[in-house]
Amino acid sequence: MNATVAAILALAVGTYAFRLIGPVLHGRVTLPPRVQELLSAGAIVLLVALLATGALTEAGAFAGWARPAGVLVGAVLAWRRAPFAVVVLGAAGATAVLRWAGVG
């Protein structure tokens, strides 16, 4: 079990180091407005890529139709400015119903 402890610790310390980069650099380095703009845009780009791969893929392959269909239902609801609760429950509900109906 020692190797597992070491793996968890390495993952924890490394992850915290990544997360400290922003707060540590902040105030010491003045970033040009253009770079700050790119960082905000970069965060959105990462999130959109994460949701796209999360909606469509599982372990490097297609995740099946039920999940992306549910996410699409959530996206349409969000686009129509539905409340946040409706978006999330709509997405999970649509996926659950599709699976119940036998769609993978």
Added chain:
Amino acid sequence: MRSLLRTPEVGSLVRDSSLVWLASGIVGVSFGAIAVAGGLPVWVPVVMSLVVYAGSAQFSAVGILLAGGGPLAAAATGLLLNTRTAAYSLAVADVLGRGRAARLLGAHLVTDETVAFALAQSDPARRRIAFWVSGLGLFAVWNAGVLCGALAGSALGDTSTYGLDAAFPAVLVALVLPALRTDAAVRRSALLGAALALAVTPYVPAGVPVLLALAGLALHGKGRTA
């Protein structure tokens, strides 16, 4: 901070956050359950959730441990997945607050959901409250969920029956939509980035596709009179 907590906007932030918390809590329960049902002792998912605190990296690391891939591969894959938090932490550095304690504690709360939630707010003051409200709540709910799941073990059955795997991407859609709606440059970059990430997903290790998506920023300056 106390006076800020009384403002009506905090109420709306808590209301909006609570669904993210609920979704994450349920994902946390399934994480704890999967880890223990797969044969890991209860403390592994519980401690990991407290000190690593990054859902996708935890799922991958535990998946690799359970598949017999070894601790080194588990840690390396988790770290690769979490490199994106470095970019997030740069994006929200001025949101955390000025004090040393706020920065050290806030850094640990930098996650996909919290950053998206903070950046979705319109003014700096609201961003800061949104970060802390959603971040502290998420930390509490995620870890409580993992503990419950780990104790319940395999009694829960297959959580994908409830469609919960669609909840997390839908949460992110709702959070990034305001930025995509109003900013054409961000929209172009994000679409190209997502297309790149999807195209390479079958061929590269987990975590790499999302990082490659940053190449989409190449479209960010186009069409601008600068």
